[in-house]
Amino acid sequence: xxxxGDTAWVLISSALVMLMTPGLAFFYGGMVRRKNxxxxxxxxxxxxxxxxxxxxxxxxxxxxxxxxxFWGGFGWFGLNGVGLEPYADYAATIPHQxxxxxxxxxxxxxxxxxxxxxxxxxxxxxxxxxxxxxATFVYDPVCHWVWGVGGWLRNFGALxxxxxxxxxxxxxxxxxVTALVIGKRKTFNHGSPVPHSxxxxxxxxxxxxxxxxxxxxxxxxxxxxxxxxxxxxTNTAAAAAGLSWAILDWLKHGKPTVFGTxxxxxxxxxxxxxxxxxxxxxxxxxxxxxxxxxCFIAVSIVKPKLGYDDALDAFGVHCVGGIWGxxxxxxxxxxAINSAGANGLFFGNPKQFTIQLTAxxxxxxxxxxxxxxxxxxxxxxxxxxxxxxxxxMGLDLTQxxxxxxxxxx
Amino acid sequence: xxxxxxxIRPYQLEAVxxxxxxxxxxxxxxxxxxxxxxxxxxxxxYRGAKETGNLLKKVHLEIAVNENFVxxxxxxIVKGAKTGETGDxxxxxxxxxxxxxxxxxxxxSLAIG
Numbered sequence: 001x002x003x004x005g006d007t008a009w010v011l012i013s014s015a016l017v018m019l020m021t022p023g024l025a026f027f028y029g030g031m032v033r034r035k036n037x038x039x040x041x042x043x044x045x046x047x048x049x050x051x052x053x054x055x056x057x058x059x060x061x062x063x064x065x066x067x068x069x070f071w072g073g074f075g076w077f078g079l080n081g082v083g084l085e086p087y088a089d090y091a092a093t094i095p096h097q098x099x100x101x102x103x104x105x106x107x108x109x110x111x112x113x114x115x116x117x118x119x120x121x122x123x124x125x126x127x128x129x130x131x132x133x134x135a136t137f138v139y140d141p142v143c144h145w146v147w148g149v150g151g152w153l154r155n156f157g158a159l160x161x162x163x164x165x166x167x168x169x170x171x172x173x174x175x176x177v178t179a180l181v182i183g184k185r186k187t188f189n190h191g192s193p194v195p196h197s198x199x200x201x202x203x204x205x206x207x208x209x210x211x212x213x214x215x216x217x218x219x220x221x222x223x224x225x226x227x228x229x230x231x232x233x234t235n236t237a238a239a240a241a242g243l244s245w246a247i248l249d250w251l252k253h254g255k256p257t258v259f260g261t262x263x264x265x266x267x268x269x270x271x272x273x274x275x276x277x278x279x280x281x282x283x284x285x286x287x288x289x290x291x292x293x294x295c296f297i298a299v300s301i302v303k304p305k306l307g308y309d310d311a312l313d314a315f316g317v318h319c320v321g322g323i324w325g326x327x328x329x330x331x332x333x334x335x336a337i338n339s340a341g342a343n344g345l346f347f348g349n350p351k352q353f354t355i356q357l358t359a360x361x362x363x364x365x366x367x368x369x370x371x372x373x374x375x376x377x378x379x380x381x382x383x384x385x386x387x388x389x390x391x392x393m394g395l396d397l398t399q400x401x402x403x404x405x406x407x408x409x
Numbered sequence: 410x411x412x413x414x415x416x417i418r419p420y421q422l423e424a425v426x427x428x429x430x431x432x433x434x435x436x437x438x439x440x441x442x443x444x445x446x447x448x449x450x451x452x453x454x455y456r457g458a459k460e461t462g463n464l465l466k467k468v469h470l471e472i473a474v475n476e477n478f479v480x481x482x483x484x485x486i487v488k489g490a491k492t493g494e495t496g497d498x499x500x501x502x503x504x505x506x507x508x509x510x511x512x513x514x515x516x517x518s519l520a521i522g
């Protein structure tokens with residue numbers, strides 16, 4: 001039975017999540033040098049275009065058709081059988097296509113997150129092929145395991161309200177792989193390049209935060225109390241994490257930085273994602289305050305020590321924040337918030353923590369290995385990295401024949 | 410005292426700075442300029458419209474040095490900026506009449522160092 005309120009909310013949420021990808025483009029675009037901003041904006045934008053088509057053709061079917069435990073198969077190829085009536089196993093009160101298009105936006109933003117790792121040095125053509133392969137062979141299967149009917153992690157009891165495992169850990173570990181295999185950016189001995197527009201970083205953060213209400217509260221798939229809970233804890237965790245990172249900056253570097261505060265807010269949004277429909281507001285504050293500590297350590301202590309060039313900290317924020325969020329769900333989840341969920345460790349069910357840990361490890365291992373194989377495959381056929389000269393000149397001019405900024409008219 | 414002016418490719422700036430540091434030339438003024446020599450500009454494409462002969466973004470360096478630093482500075486700039494292709498830029502060396510450090514009002518060679 002279609003409910004008009006639910007349908008309206010899911011459609012609005014889909015549009016909100018769509019806006020996150022351009023938001024991410026500005027978040028990342030501000031961090032790169034100005035010769036590469038169009039490169040980043042274009043990578044995000046083409047993902048929006050390419051994966052929208054991939055999703056309706058076969059991506060949705062691979063991820064959500066009730067196939068076996070590991071993939072959905074081609075039963076819903078070209079949305080054949082995905083109509084305007086509800087599909088009760090996913091959402092009983094909205095048209096099946098509303099659920100499909102909401103999920104499309106998740107499938108789009110997930111590979112876009114990886115861009116942060118290989119920013120400023122990947123060949124556009126190779127990027128496009130790699131992304132389509134990654135969406136098909138990594139995102140779609142993992143999405144099926146966790147959310148698809150019959151998916152083996154779903155049956156195993158893993159809780160992932162809006163995509164901590166499927167989206168953030170999955171993309172975050174893929175980011176680490178690509179950063180490791182593509183190698184460092186060509187810079188000299190004066191540290192990493194300086195972000196060219198902190199204002200864009202803040203604009204992007206604001207758009208992400210705004211869109212994330214659709215991401216998390218929309219994942220209730222209904223205009224109900226659960227959506228409200230997700231909305232409130234999402235805002236709370238983002239706020240706590242932004243505050244927390246600002247304080248860490250203040251203590252460690254003497255001043256609270258805009259970059260740190262924005263990064264903290266995003267980390268908080270990442271961490272609350274799997275938990276949004278299962279935890280209350282006090283756990284949300286704890287999740288937010290702590291995620292900034294973990295991500296801060298990852299990006300400003302571990303990364304420089306190990307020396308990998310995760311250019312815009314896709315791993316350091318999304319994977320680290322995602323792991324914390326998934327595990328925190330196993331700690332703080334409460335049936336008092338969501339009777340369809342489960343209790344976590346702090347509510348007398350330590351088994352849930354083990355289940356969450358298993359889901360995290362499985363995703364890490366699968367995504368790590370599969371991403372590595374796909375990367376090597378594309379690299380053999382077309383070469384993934386731009387030439388040294390192209391890297392020096394910047395991706396805007398060399399990959400797209402355009403520049404973002406003029407000096408004089 | 411000489412004033413060394415160099416016009417180089419923007420993306421060679423890091424390499425030039427690196428070479429200058431190695432040569433212990435630490436005083437430098439950098440600005441972004443537009444221009445072209447024989448290279449005649451780049452091609453950019455906007456909705457299919459080719460824009461050729463655009464003025465190129467270049468970087469303009471000004472370095473005031475004492476006589477014993479003139480050759481090391483030139484060598485460093487060449488080493489950092491040379492790709493061997495048209496468009497590597499130019500170096501101009503000018504006599505410098507006077508130099509005054511504003512803070513101390515020192516003059517001449519003392520003020521440069």
